[in-house]
Amino acid sequence: MTGTAVRRTLLYAALLVGALISVAPYLMTLNASFKTTQGMFSTQAWTPAHPATFSNFASLWSQYDMSGFMVHTLIVSVAITVGQVLFCSLSAYAFARMEFPGRDLLFWAFVATMMVPQIVTLVPLFLIMSHFQLTDTYRALILPYVFGTPYGIFLVRQYFRTIPPDLEAAARIDGAGTWTILWRIILPLSRPILATLATVTFVNSWNNLLWPLMATSSERTTVITVGISALQGQYASQLNIVLTAAAVALLPLIAVFLVFQRHIVRSIALTGLK
Amino acid sequence: MEAYLLIGPSLAGFLLFLVVPIIGVFALSLFSWDLVGTPQFVGLANYRRLAGDGAAWTAVGNTVYYVALNIPAQTVLALLLALALNRKMRGGKVFRVLFVLPWMAMPVALGIIWTWAFDPRHGAVNHLLSLVGIAGPNWLTSTTWAMPVIASVNVWQYTGYTMLFLLAGLQAIPEQIYEAAAVDGVSAVQRFFKITLPLLRPSMFFVLITNVIGSFQLFDTVFVMTQGGPGTSTTTLNYYIYQQAFQLFHAGYAATLAIVLFAMILLVTAGQFLYFRKRTVYDFS
Numbered sequence: 001m002t003g004t005a006v007r008r009t010l011l012y013a014a015l016l017v018g019a020l021i022s023v024a025p026y027l028m029t030l031n032a033s034f035k036t037t038q039g040m041f042s043t044q045a046w047t048p049a050h051p052a053t054f055s056n057f058a059s060l061w062s063q064y065d066m067s068g069f070m071v072h073t074l075i076v077s078v079a080i081t082v083g084q085v086l087f088c089s090l091s092a093y094a095f096a097r098m099e100f101p102g103r104d105l106l107f108w109a110f111v112a113t114m115m116v117p118q119i120v121t122l123v124p125l126f127l128i129m130s131h132f133q134l135t136d137t138y139r140a141l142i143l144p145y146v147f148g149t150p151y152g153i154f155l156v157r158q159y160f161r162t163i164p165p166d167l168e169a170a171a172r173i174d175g176a177g178t179w180t181i182l183w184r185i186i187l188p189l190s191r192p193i194l195a196t197l198a199t200v201t202f203v204n205s206w207n208n209l210l211w212p213l214m215a216t217s218s219e220r221t222t223v224i225t226v227g228i229s230a231l232q233g234q235y236a237s238q239l240n241i242v243l244t245a246a247a248v249a250l251l252p253l254i255a256v257f258l259v260f261q262r263h264i265v266r267s268i269a270l271t272g273l274k
Numbered sequence: 275m276e277a278y279l280l281i282g283p284s285l286a287g288f289l290l291f292l293v294v295p296i297i298g299v300f301a302l303s304l305f306s307w308d309l310v311g312t313p314q315f316v317g318l319a320n321y322r323r324l325a326g327d328g329a330a331w332t333a334v335g336n337t338v339y340y341v342a343l344n345i346p347a348q349t350v351l352a353l354l355l356a357l358a359l360n361r362k363m364r365g366g367k368v369f370r371v372l373f374v375l376p377w378m379a380m381p382v383a384l385g386i387i388w389t390w391a392f393d394p395r396h397g398a399v400n401h402l403l404s405l406v407g408i409a410g411p412n413w414l415t416s417t418t419w420a421m422p423v424i425a426s427v428n429v430w431q432y433t434g435y436t437m438l439f440l441l442a443g444l445q446a447i448p449e450q451i452y453e454a455a456a457v458d459g460v461s462a463v464q465r466f467f468k469i470t471l472p473l474l475r476p477s478m479f480f481v482l483i484t485n486v487i488g489s490f491q492l493f494d495t496v497f498v499m500t501q502g503g504p505g506t507s508t509t510t511l512n513y514y515i516y517q518q519a520f521q522l523f524h525a526g527y528a529a530t531l532a533i534v535l536f537a538m539i540l541l542v543t544a545g546q547f548l549y550f551r552k553r554t555v556y557d558f559s
Binding site: 011014015018019021022023025026028029032040041044045046087088090091093094095098099100103106109110113114115116117118119120121122123124125126127128130143144145146147148150153178203206207209210213214224225228229232239242243245246247249250253254256257261264265 | 276277278280281283284285286287288290291292293294295296298299301302307309310313355358359363367369370371372373374375376378379380381382383384386387388390391393396397398401430434438487490491493494497498512515516519520525528529532533535536539540543
Protein backbone atom coordinates (compact mmCIF):
# COMPACT_ATOMS: atom_id res chain seq x y z
CA MET A 1 0.00 0.00 0.00
CA THR A 2 1.13 3.53 -0.66
CA GLY A 3 1.47 6.13 2.09
CA THR A 4 -1.79 7.89 1.21
CA ALA A 5 -3.73 4.63 1.19
CA VAL A 6 -2.43 3.77 4.66
CA ARG A 7 -3.35 7.23 5.92
CA ARG A 8 -6.81 6.95 4.40
CA THR A 9 -7.41 3.59 6.05
CA LEU A 10 -6.27 4.90 9.42
CA LEU A 11 -8.49 7.95 9.04
CA TYR A 12 -11.57 5.84 8.30
CA ALA A 13 -10.75 3.48 11.15
CA ALA A 14 -10.56 6.40 13.60
CA LEU A 15 -13.82 7.90 12.30
CA LEU A 16 -15.54 4.52 12.52
CA VAL A 17 -14.47 4.11 16.15
CA GLY A 18 -15.83 7.62 16.87
CA ALA A 19 -19.13 6.83 15.14
CA LEU A 20 -19.41 3.58 17.08
CA ILE A 21 -18.88 5.40 20.40
CA SER A 22 -21.57 7.92 19.35
CA VAL A 23 -24.27 5.36 18.67
CA ALA A 24 -23.33 2.47 20.99
CA PRO A 25 -25.05 3.86 24.13
CA TYR A 26 -28.29 4.29 22.17
CA LEU A 27 -28.14 0.79 20.70
CA MET A 28 -27.20 -0.89 23.98
CA THR A 29 -30.03 0.89 25.79
CA LEU A 30 -32.55 -0.14 23.16
CA ASN A 31 -31.18 -3.69 23.33
CA ALA A 32 -31.43 -3.73 27.14
CA SER A 33 -35.08 -2.70 26.99
CA PHE A 34 -35.87 -6.13 25.47
CA LYS A 35 -33.98 -8.10 28.11
CA THR A 36 -35.26 -9.72 31.30
CA THR A 37 -33.78 -8.80 34.71
CA GLN A 38 -31.93 -12.10 34.67
CA GLY A 39 -30.71 -11.53 31.13
CA MET A 40 -29.35 -8.13 32.22
CA PHE A 41 -27.04 -9.75 34.76
CA SER A 42 -26.04 -12.85 32.80
CA THR A 43 -25.26 -11.23 29.44
CA GLN A 44 -23.10 -8.34 28.23
CA ALA A 45 -24.57 -5.03 27.13
CA TRP A 46 -23.83 -5.82 23.47
CA THR A 47 -25.22 -9.38 23.52
CA PRO A 48 -28.50 -9.28 21.58
CA ALA A 49 -31.62 -9.74 23.68
CA HIS A 50 -32.59 -13.33 22.97
CA PRO A 51 -35.37 -14.20 23.35
CA ALA A 52 -36.61 -10.60 23.18
CA THR A 53 -39.30 -9.74 25.72
CA PHE A 54 -41.81 -6.92 25.70
CA SER A 55 -42.53 -7.34 29.41
CA ASN A 56 -40.45 -4.29 30.40
CA PHE A 57 -42.70 -2.02 28.38
CA ALA A 58 -45.77 -3.74 29.82
CA SER A 59 -44.68 -3.34 33.45
CA LEU A 60 -43.51 0.23 32.85
CA TRP A 61 -46.89 1.19 31.44
CA SER A 62 -48.88 -0.72 34.06
CA GLN A 63 -47.08 0.80 37.07
CA TYR A 64 -46.38 4.26 35.77
CA ASP A 65 -48.41 6.74 33.81
CA MET A 66 -45.83 6.66 31.02
CA SER A 67 -48.34 7.78 28.39
CA GLY A 68 -49.31 10.61 30.73
CA PHE A 69 -45.68 11.70 31.16
CA MET A 70 -45.23 11.73 27.39
CA VAL A 71 -48.47 13.57 26.68
CA HIS A 72 -47.70 16.24 29.32
CA THR A 73 -44.20 16.72 27.90
CA LEU A 74 -45.55 16.82 24.35
CA ILE A 75 -48.15 19.49 25.21
CA VAL A 76 -45.54 21.68 26.90
CA SER A 77 -42.87 21.16 24.23
CA VAL A 78 -45.19 21.75 21.26
CA ALA A 79 -46.65 24.91 22.83
CA ILE A 80 -43.19 26.31 23.56
CA THR A 81 -41.90 25.39 20.08
CA VAL A 82 -44.81 27.02 18.22
CA GLY A 83 -44.49 30.18 20.33
CA GLN A 84 -40.73 30.36 19.90
CA VAL A 85 -40.81 30.04 16.13
CA LEU A 86 -43.58 32.63 15.81
CA PHE A 87 -42.36 35.26 18.27
CA CYS A 88 -38.66 34.88 17.46
CA SER A 89 -39.43 35.39 13.76
CA LEU A 90 -41.40 38.57 14.48
CA SER A 91 -38.79 40.21 16.68
CA ALA A 92 -35.88 38.93 14.60
CA TYR A 93 -37.39 40.67 11.57
CA ALA A 94 -37.72 43.95 13.46
CA PHE A 95 -34.13 43.68 14.70
CA ALA A 96 -32.76 42.69 11.29
CA ARG A 97 -34.62 45.08 9.00
CA MET A 98 -36.35 47.97 10.78
CA GLU A 99 -35.06 51.24 12.14
CA PHE A 100 -36.43 52.23 15.54
CA PRO A 101 -35.09 54.06 18.59
CA GLY A 102 -33.29 51.78 21.01
CA ARG A 103 -32.99 48.92 18.54
CA ASP A 104 -29.32 48.09 19.07
CA LEU A 105 -29.47 48.62 22.81
CA LEU A 106 -32.44 46.27 23.10
CA PHE A 107 -30.88 43.66 20.86
CA TRP A 108 -27.66 43.56 22.86
CA ALA A 109 -29.63 43.49 26.10
CA PHE A 110 -31.33 40.36 24.79
CA VAL A 111 -28.05 38.78 23.74
CA ALA A 112 -26.31 39.67 27.01
CA THR A 113 -28.89 37.68 29.01
CA MET A 114 -27.63 34.50 27.32
CA MET A 115 -24.88 34.66 29.94
CA VAL A 116 -27.33 34.53 32.83
CA PRO A 117 -27.46 31.01 34.29
CA GLN A 118 -30.91 29.41 34.34
CA ILE A 119 -30.94 29.00 38.11
CA VAL A 120 -30.63 32.78 38.64
CA THR A 121 -34.05 33.38 37.13
CA LEU A 122 -35.68 30.19 38.36
CA VAL A 123 -35.75 30.91 42.09
CA PRO A 124 -37.48 34.33 41.62
CA LEU A 125 -39.62 32.81 38.87
CA PHE A 126 -40.87 30.27 41.38
CA LEU A 127 -41.80 33.18 43.68
CA ILE A 128 -43.67 34.90 40.83
CA MET A 129 -45.49 31.71 39.84
CA SER A 130 -46.52 30.87 43.39
CA HIS A 131 -47.69 34.45 43.92
CA PHE A 132 -50.06 34.07 40.97
CA GLN A 133 -50.90 30.52 42.08
CA LEU A 134 -49.60 29.08 38.85
CA THR A 135 -47.24 26.47 40.32
CA ASP A 136 -48.02 22.94 39.24
CA THR A 137 -49.79 24.05 36.05
CA TYR A 138 -48.85 23.79 32.37
CA ARG A 139 -48.82 27.57 32.27
CA ALA A 140 -45.92 27.67 34.73
CA LEU A 141 -43.94 25.36 32.44
CA ILE A 142 -44.83 27.10 29.17
CA LEU A 143 -44.96 30.84 29.92
CA PRO A 144 -41.27 31.51 30.67
CA TYR A 145 -40.13 30.11 27.30
CA VAL A 146 -43.02 30.65 24.88
CA PHE A 147 -42.38 34.29 23.95
CA GLY A 148 -38.99 33.61 22.43
CA THR A 149 -35.55 33.27 23.96
CA PRO A 150 -32.52 35.49 23.33
CA TYR A 151 -30.80 32.55 21.63
CA GLY A 152 -33.71 32.05 19.22
CA ILE A 153 -33.96 35.72 18.33
CA PHE A 154 -30.21 35.91 17.76
CA LEU A 155 -30.22 32.79 15.57
CA VAL A 156 -33.09 33.92 13.33
CA ARG A 157 -31.91 37.53 13.08
CA GLN A 158 -28.49 36.42 11.84
CA TYR A 159 -30.20 34.35 9.16
CA PHE A 160 -32.60 37.11 8.07
CA ARG A 161 -29.62 39.39 7.50
CA THR A 162 -28.29 37.02 4.84
CA ILE A 163 -31.47 37.46 2.73
CA PRO A 164 -30.95 40.14 0.02
CA PRO A 165 -32.98 43.29 0.90
CA ASP A 166 -33.75 43.88 -2.80
CA LEU A 167 -36.46 41.22 -2.66
CA GLU A 168 -38.35 43.22 -0.05
CA ALA A 169 -37.78 46.54 -1.81
CA ALA A 170 -39.37 45.12 -4.96
CA ALA A 171 -42.36 43.85 -2.99
CA ARG A 172 -42.78 47.22 -1.26
CA ILE A 173 -42.94 48.97 -4.62
CA ASP A 174 -45.76 46.58 -5.52
CA GLY A 175 -47.55 47.79 -2.39
CA ALA A 176 -46.92 44.87 -0.05
CA GLY A 177 -46.98 45.65 3.69
CA THR A 178 -44.67 44.30 6.38
CA TRP A 179 -46.90 41.36 7.26
CA THR A 180 -47.22 40.28 3.63
CA ILE A 181 -43.46 40.52 3.12
CA LEU A 182 -42.80 38.55 6.27
CA TRP A 183 -45.35 35.86 5.47
CA ARG A 184 -44.81 35.58 1.70
CA ILE A 185 -41.10 36.28 1.27
CA ILE A 186 -39.02 36.10 4.44
CA LEU A 187 -40.48 33.10 6.22
CA PRO A 188 -40.58 30.80 3.16
CA LEU A 189 -36.93 31.65 2.47
CA SER A 190 -36.01 30.91 6.09
CA ARG A 191 -37.31 27.36 6.36
CA PRO A 192 -33.91 25.82 7.21
CA ILE A 193 -33.28 28.10 10.17
CA LEU A 194 -36.87 27.84 11.41
CA ALA A 195 -36.64 24.05 11.24
CA THR A 196 -33.44 24.27 13.24
CA LEU A 197 -34.91 26.60 15.85
CA ALA A 198 -37.96 24.34 16.14
CA THR A 199 -35.81 21.26 16.65
CA VAL A 200 -33.46 22.90 19.14
CA THR A 201 -36.42 24.27 21.11
CA PHE A 202 -38.27 20.97 21.07
CA VAL A 203 -35.17 19.07 22.20
CA ASN A 204 -34.48 21.54 25.02
CA SER A 205 -38.08 21.49 26.23
CA TRP A 206 -38.31 17.70 26.03
CA ASN A 207 -35.06 17.29 28.00
CA ASN A 208 -35.59 20.09 30.53
CA LEU A 209 -35.41 18.85 34.11
CA LEU A 210 -34.61 21.70 36.49
CA TRP A 211 -37.61 24.00 36.02
CA PRO A 212 -40.28 21.24 35.91
CA LEU A 213 -38.64 19.73 38.99
CA MET A 214 -39.12 23.05 40.81
CA ALA A 215 -42.44 24.16 39.38
CA THR A 216 -44.51 20.97 39.39
CA SER A 217 -45.40 18.53 42.12
CA SER A 218 -48.40 16.40 41.15
CA GLU A 219 -49.03 13.49 38.78
CA ARG A 220 -51.13 15.53 36.40
CA THR A 221 -48.24 17.77 35.36
CA THR A 222 -45.33 15.32 35.69
CA VAL A 223 -43.12 15.57 32.61
CA ILE A 224 -40.96 12.73 31.37
CA THR A 225 -37.64 13.90 32.89
CA VAL A 226 -39.18 14.23 36.35
CA GLY A 227 -41.08 10.94 35.95
CA ILE A 228 -38.00 9.01 34.92
CA SER A 229 -35.77 10.33 37.67
CA ALA A 230 -38.41 9.33 40.25
CA LEU A 231 -38.73 5.89 38.69
CA GLN A 232 -34.96 5.43 38.71
CA GLY A 233 -34.90 5.65 42.50
CA GLN A 234 -37.63 3.03 42.89
CA TYR A 235 -36.34 0.49 40.40
CA ALA A 236 -32.66 0.66 41.28
CA SER A 237 -32.44 -3.15 41.21
CA GLN A 238 -34.35 -3.59 37.96
CA LEU A 239 -32.04 -1.95 35.48
CA ASN A 240 -33.91 -3.39 32.50
CA ILE A 241 -37.03 -1.40 33.45
CA VAL A 242 -35.14 1.85 34.13
CA LEU A 243 -33.26 1.51 30.84
CA THR A 244 -36.52 0.85 29.00
CA ALA A 245 -37.80 4.16 30.35
CA ALA A 246 -34.58 5.83 29.16
CA ALA A 247 -35.03 4.31 25.69
CA VAL A 248 -38.63 5.54 25.55
CA ALA A 249 -37.46 9.06 26.47
CA LEU A 250 -34.64 9.10 23.91
CA LEU A 251 -36.28 7.69 20.80
CA PRO A 252 -38.80 10.44 19.90
CA LEU A 253 -35.96 12.96 19.65
CA ILE A 254 -33.91 10.74 17.37
CA ALA A 255 -36.95 10.54 15.09
CA VAL A 256 -37.35 14.34 15.07
CA PHE A 257 -33.64 14.78 14.43
CA LEU A 258 -33.42 12.34 11.56
CA VAL A 259 -36.29 14.14 9.81
CA PHE A 260 -34.58 17.53 10.04
CA GLN A 261 -30.90 16.47 10.15
CA ARG A 262 -29.96 18.00 6.77
CA HIS A 263 -31.14 21.47 7.85
CA ILE A 264 -29.70 21.22 11.33
CA VAL A 265 -26.21 20.09 10.47
CA ARG A 266 -25.99 23.01 8.04
CA SER A 267 -27.51 25.77 10.15
CA ILE A 268 -25.83 24.88 13.46
CA ALA A 269 -22.62 25.58 11.61
CA LEU A 270 -24.00 28.88 10.27
CA THR A 271 -24.64 30.35 13.72
CA GLY A 272 -21.05 29.80 14.77
CA LEU A 273 -19.70 31.67 11.78
CA LYS A 274 -21.60 34.82 12.62
CA MET B 275 -44.44 51.80 15.60
CA GLU B 276 -44.82 48.59 13.64
CA ALA B 277 -41.42 47.47 14.91
CA TYR B 278 -42.59 47.68 18.52
CA LEU B 279 -45.63 45.58 17.61
CA LEU B 280 -43.34 42.92 16.18
CA ILE B 281 -41.02 42.77 19.17
CA GLY B 282 -43.89 43.32 21.65
CA PRO B 283 -44.52 39.72 22.71
CA SER B 284 -40.82 38.86 23.02
CA LEU B 285 -40.16 42.08 24.87
CA ALA B 286 -42.98 41.40 27.34
CA GLY B 287 -41.66 37.87 27.93
CA PHE B 288 -38.13 39.20 28.24
CA LEU B 289 -39.12 41.77 30.88
CA LEU B 290 -41.42 39.50 32.89
CA PHE B 291 -39.46 36.26 32.84
CA LEU B 292 -35.86 37.44 32.56
CA VAL B 293 -35.36 41.04 33.66
CA VAL B 294 -37.75 41.00 36.61
CA PRO B 295 -36.35 37.68 37.94
CA ILE B 296 -32.77 38.93 37.53
CA ILE B 297 -33.60 42.01 39.61
CA GLY B 298 -35.63 39.73 41.87
CA VAL B 299 -32.70 37.47 42.63
CA PHE B 300 -30.72 40.39 44.03
CA ALA B 301 -33.72 41.46 46.12
CA LEU B 302 -34.40 37.91 47.28
CA SER B 303 -30.79 37.54 48.44
CA LEU B 304 -31.63 40.09 51.17
CA PHE B 305 -34.54 38.02 52.44
CA SER B 306 -35.10 34.80 54.30
CA TRP B 307 -37.81 32.77 52.56
CA ASP B 308 -38.98 29.15 53.00
CA LEU B 309 -40.85 28.98 49.63
CA VAL B 310 -44.32 29.11 51.24
CA GLY B 311 -44.51 31.87 53.89
CA THR B 312 -43.87 35.60 53.49
CA PRO B 313 -40.22 36.53 52.80
CA GLN B 314 -38.55 38.22 55.82
CA PHE B 315 -36.00 40.99 55.27
CA VAL B 316 -32.64 40.00 56.79
CA GLY B 317 -30.23 42.52 55.23
CA LEU B 318 -26.83 41.08 54.41
CA ALA B 319 -27.21 38.00 56.63
CA ASN B 320 -27.16 35.63 53.62
CA TYR B 321 -23.86 37.12 52.44
CA ARG B 322 -22.30 36.78 55.89
CA ARG B 323 -23.43 33.18 55.92
CA LEU B 324 -21.88 32.62 52.50
CA ALA B 325 -18.48 33.81 53.75
CA GLY B 326 -18.45 31.11 56.42
CA ASP B 327 -20.09 28.32 54.43
CA GLY B 328 -17.32 25.85 53.56
CA ALA B 329 -19.75 23.64 51.63
CA ALA B 330 -20.53 26.49 49.23
CA TRP B 331 -16.84 27.01 48.43
CA THR B 332 -16.39 23.26 47.98
CA ALA B 333 -19.22 23.43 45.45
CA VAL B 334 -17.49 26.31 43.69
CA GLY B 335 -14.28 24.25 43.54
CA ASN B 336 -16.15 21.19 42.24
CA THR B 337 -17.77 23.29 39.51
CA VAL B 338 -14.41 24.68 38.37
CA TYR B 339 -12.92 21.17 38.46
CA TYR B 340 -15.76 19.88 36.28
CA VAL B 341 -15.32 22.68 33.73
CA ALA B 342 -11.56 22.05 33.68
CA LEU B 343 -12.10 18.33 32.98
CA ASN B 344 -14.86 18.77 30.46
CA ILE B 345 -13.95 21.73 28.23
CA PRO B 346 -10.37 20.82 27.18
CA ALA B 347 -11.26 17.17 26.48
CA GLN B 348 -14.32 18.10 24.49
CA THR B 349 -12.64 20.89 22.51
CA VAL B 350 -9.52 18.90 21.57
CA LEU B 351 -11.56 15.85 20.51
CA ALA B 352 -13.92 18.04 18.50
CA LEU B 353 -11.00 19.75 16.77
CA LEU B 354 -9.43 16.39 15.84
CA LEU B 355 -12.74 15.17 14.42
CA ALA B 356 -13.25 18.41 12.49
CA LEU B 357 -9.74 18.18 10.99
CA ALA B 358 -10.41 14.58 9.99
CA LEU B 359 -13.69 15.48 8.29
CA ASN B 360 -12.40 18.64 6.61
CA ARG B 361 -11.76 17.05 3.20
CA LYS B 362 -13.66 15.59 0.31
CA MET B 363 -14.38 12.01 1.30
CA ARG B 364 -16.95 9.29 0.88
CA GLY B 365 -19.37 9.07 3.78
CA GLY B 366 -18.36 12.43 5.26
CA LYS B 367 -21.97 13.52 5.62
CA VAL B 368 -22.99 10.25 7.25
CA PHE B 369 -20.21 10.60 9.81
CA ARG B 370 -21.31 14.15 10.57
CA VAL B 371 -24.87 13.04 11.32
CA LEU B 372 -23.69 10.12 13.46
CA PHE B 373 -21.38 12.37 15.48
CA VAL B 374 -24.19 14.84 16.19
CA LEU B 375 -26.64 12.17 17.36
CA PRO B 376 -25.49 12.31 21.03
CA TRP B 377 -26.20 16.05 21.20
CA MET B 378 -29.97 15.66 21.55
CA ALA B 379 -29.96 12.91 24.17
CA MET B 380 -31.81 13.64 27.41
CA PRO B 381 -29.22 14.13 30.19
CA VAL B 382 -31.53 12.36 32.67
CA ALA B 383 -31.61 9.28 30.45
CA LEU B 384 -27.87 9.52 29.84
CA GLY B 385 -27.30 9.58 33.59
CA ILE B 386 -29.16 6.28 33.85
CA ILE B 387 -27.23 4.76 30.94
CA TRP B 388 -23.83 5.87 32.27
CA THR B 389 -24.66 4.55 35.76
CA TRP B 390 -25.27 1.20 34.12
CA ALA B 391 -22.16 1.33 31.92
CA PHE B 392 -19.94 2.17 34.92
CA ASP B 393 -21.59 -0.32 37.28
CA PRO B 394 -18.66 -2.14 38.95
CA ARG B 395 -20.05 -5.66 38.43
CA HIS B 396 -22.48 -5.57 35.51
CA GLY B 397 -21.24 -2.55 33.57
CA ALA B 398 -19.71 -2.61 30.10
CA VAL B 399 -16.72 -0.46 31.08
CA ASN B 400 -15.31 -2.73 33.78
CA HIS B 401 -15.99 -5.77 31.64
CA LEU B 402 -13.97 -4.29 28.77
CA LEU B 403 -11.19 -3.35 31.20
CA SER B 404 -11.12 -6.89 32.61
CA LEU B 405 -10.49 -8.21 29.09
CA VAL B 406 -7.13 -6.43 29.14
CA GLY B 407 -6.44 -7.46 32.70
CA ILE B 408 -7.40 -4.27 34.52
CA ALA B 409 -9.69 -4.44 37.56
CA GLY B 410 -11.86 -1.34 37.19
CA PRO B 411 -12.77 0.64 40.32
CA ASN B 412 -16.23 1.22 41.74
CA TRP B 413 -16.47 4.42 39.71
CA LEU B 414 -19.45 6.29 41.10
CA THR B 415 -18.78 5.62 44.78
CA SER B 416 -15.19 6.79 44.45
CA THR B 417 -14.45 10.42 45.32
CA THR B 418 -11.63 10.31 42.76
CA TRP B 419 -13.58 8.91 39.82
CA ALA B 420 -17.17 10.13 40.22
CA MET B 421 -16.55 13.59 38.73
CA PRO B 422 -14.49 12.41 35.73
CA VAL B 423 -17.25 9.88 34.94
CA ILE B 424 -19.87 12.65 35.05
CA ALA B 425 -17.65 14.82 32.85
CA SER B 426 -17.40 11.97 30.35
CA VAL B 427 -21.18 12.07 29.86
CA ASN B 428 -20.91 15.66 28.76
CA VAL B 429 -17.88 15.04 26.56
CA TRP B 430 -19.78 12.24 24.83
CA GLN B 431 -22.84 14.43 24.38
CA TYR B 432 -21.26 17.63 23.04
CA THR B 433 -18.08 16.66 21.16
CA GLY B 434 -19.91 16.10 17.87
CA TYR B 435 -21.95 19.26 18.22
CA THR B 436 -18.80 21.31 18.91
CA MET B 437 -17.13 19.61 15.94
CA LEU B 438 -19.83 21.02 13.60
CA PHE B 439 -18.93 24.60 14.54
CA LEU B 440 -15.20 23.99 14.18
CA LEU B 441 -15.69 22.20 10.85
CA ALA B 442 -17.62 25.21 9.53
CA GLY B 443 -14.76 27.41 10.70
CA LEU B 444 -12.20 25.22 8.94
CA GLN B 445 -14.19 25.27 5.72
CA ALA B 446 -14.29 29.07 5.80
CA ILE B 447 -10.49 29.31 5.64
CA PRO B 448 -9.61 30.28 2.04
CA GLU B 449 -7.83 27.56 0.08
CA GLN B 450 -5.38 30.11 -1.39
CA ILE B 451 -3.73 30.66 1.97
CA TYR B 452 -2.78 26.99 2.15
CA GLU B 453 -1.63 27.05 -1.47
CA ALA B 454 0.59 30.04 -0.81
CA ALA B 455 2.02 28.30 2.26
CA ALA B 456 2.73 25.17 0.20
CA VAL B 457 4.70 27.28 -2.31
CA ASP B 458 6.75 28.69 0.57
CA GLY B 459 7.47 25.16 1.78
CA VAL B 460 5.69 25.43 5.13
CA SER B 461 5.63 22.17 7.11
CA ALA B 462 2.37 20.51 8.18
CA VAL B 463 2.99 21.32 11.86
CA GLN B 464 3.71 24.98 11.11
CA ARG B 465 0.66 25.12 8.85
CA PHE B 466 -1.54 23.94 11.71
CA PHE B 467 -0.17 26.30 14.37
CA LYS B 468 0.53 29.33 12.21
CA ILE B 469 -2.43 29.25 9.81
CA THR B 470 -5.25 26.91 10.82
CA LEU B 471 -5.46 27.64 14.55
CA PRO B 472 -5.25 31.47 14.27
CA LEU B 473 -7.85 31.56 11.49
CA LEU B 474 -10.11 29.24 13.46
CA ARG B 475 -10.29 31.68 16.38
CA PRO B 476 -13.75 33.13 15.63
CA SER B 477 -15.30 29.64 15.71
CA MET B 478 -13.21 28.66 18.71
CA PHE B 479 -14.36 31.80 20.50
CA PHE B 480 -18.04 31.04 19.94
CA VAL B 481 -17.68 27.40 20.92
CA LEU B 482 -15.71 28.11 24.10
CA ILE B 483 -17.98 30.92 25.29
CA THR B 484 -21.19 28.92 24.89
CA ASN B 485 -19.77 25.60 26.15
CA VAL B 486 -18.18 27.15 29.24
CA ILE B 487 -21.41 28.96 30.16
CA GLY B 488 -23.30 25.67 29.79
CA SER B 489 -20.75 23.64 31.75
CA PHE B 490 -20.87 25.93 34.76
CA GLN B 491 -24.54 24.98 35.10
CA LEU B 492 -24.14 21.21 35.44
CA PHE B 493 -27.15 19.75 37.21
CA ASP B 494 -29.09 16.93 35.51
CA THR B 495 -26.48 14.19 35.42
CA VAL B 496 -25.42 14.90 39.02
CA PHE B 497 -29.06 14.75 40.11
CA VAL B 498 -29.55 11.34 38.47
CA MET B 499 -26.15 9.69 38.98
CA THR B 500 -24.69 10.76 42.33
CA GLN B 501 -26.96 13.28 44.10
CA GLY B 502 -23.79 15.25 44.75
CA GLY B 503 -21.90 12.35 46.32
CA PRO B 504 -19.96 10.42 47.35
CA GLY B 505 -19.63 12.89 50.22
CA THR B 506 -19.78 16.23 48.46
CA SER B 507 -17.35 15.29 45.68
CA THR B 508 -19.81 15.94 42.83
CA THR B 509 -21.88 18.70 44.44
CA THR B 510 -21.66 21.44 41.82
CA LEU B 511 -22.76 24.96 42.65
CA ASN B 512 -25.95 24.58 40.61
CA TYR B 513 -26.81 21.38 42.50
CA TYR B 514 -26.01 23.01 45.85
CA ILE B 515 -28.34 25.92 45.00
CA TYR B 516 -31.10 23.43 44.20
CA GLN B 517 -30.51 21.63 47.52
CA GLN B 518 -30.60 24.89 49.48
CA ALA B 519 -33.78 26.13 47.81
CA PHE B 520 -35.88 23.01 47.31
CA GLN B 521 -34.66 20.51 49.89
CA LEU B 522 -33.68 22.77 52.80
CA PHE B 523 -36.09 25.62 51.90
CA HIS B 524 -33.47 28.37 52.20
CA ALA B 525 -34.61 30.22 49.07
CA GLY B 526 -33.05 33.54 50.10
CA TYR B 527 -29.66 31.92 50.63
CA ALA B 528 -30.09 30.05 47.35
CA ALA B 529 -30.58 33.41 45.61
CA THR B 530 -27.29 34.60 47.12
CA LEU B 531 -25.54 31.50 45.81
CA ALA B 532 -27.12 32.01 42.38
CA ILE B 533 -25.51 35.45 42.29
CA VAL B 534 -22.15 33.81 43.01
CA LEU B 535 -22.65 31.45 40.05
CA PHE B 536 -23.67 34.39 37.87
CA ALA B 537 -20.56 36.32 38.93
CA MET B 538 -18.32 33.33 38.15
CA ILE B 539 -19.78 32.99 34.66
CA LEU B 540 -19.50 36.74 34.04
CA LEU B 541 -15.85 36.76 35.11
CA VAL B 542 -14.84 33.78 33.01
CA THR B 543 -16.77 35.03 29.97
CA ALA B 544 -15.25 38.51 30.29
CA GLY B 545 -11.82 36.90 30.56
CA GLN B 546 -12.42 34.95 27.35
CA PHE B 547 -13.66 38.10 25.59
CA LEU B 548 -10.50 39.98 26.53
CA TYR B 549 -8.24 37.11 25.55
CA PHE B 550 -9.86 36.65 22.16
CA ARG B 551 -10.33 40.35 21.41
CA LYS B 552 -6.61 40.94 21.46
CA ARG B 553 -6.05 38.12 19.02
CA THR B 554 -9.07 37.99 16.74
CA VAL B 555 -11.11 40.07 14.43
CA TYR B 556 -14.62 38.92 15.25
CA ASP B 557 -17.46 40.72 13.57
CA PHE B 558 -20.34 41.01 16.04
CA SER B 559 -22.72 42.93 13.80
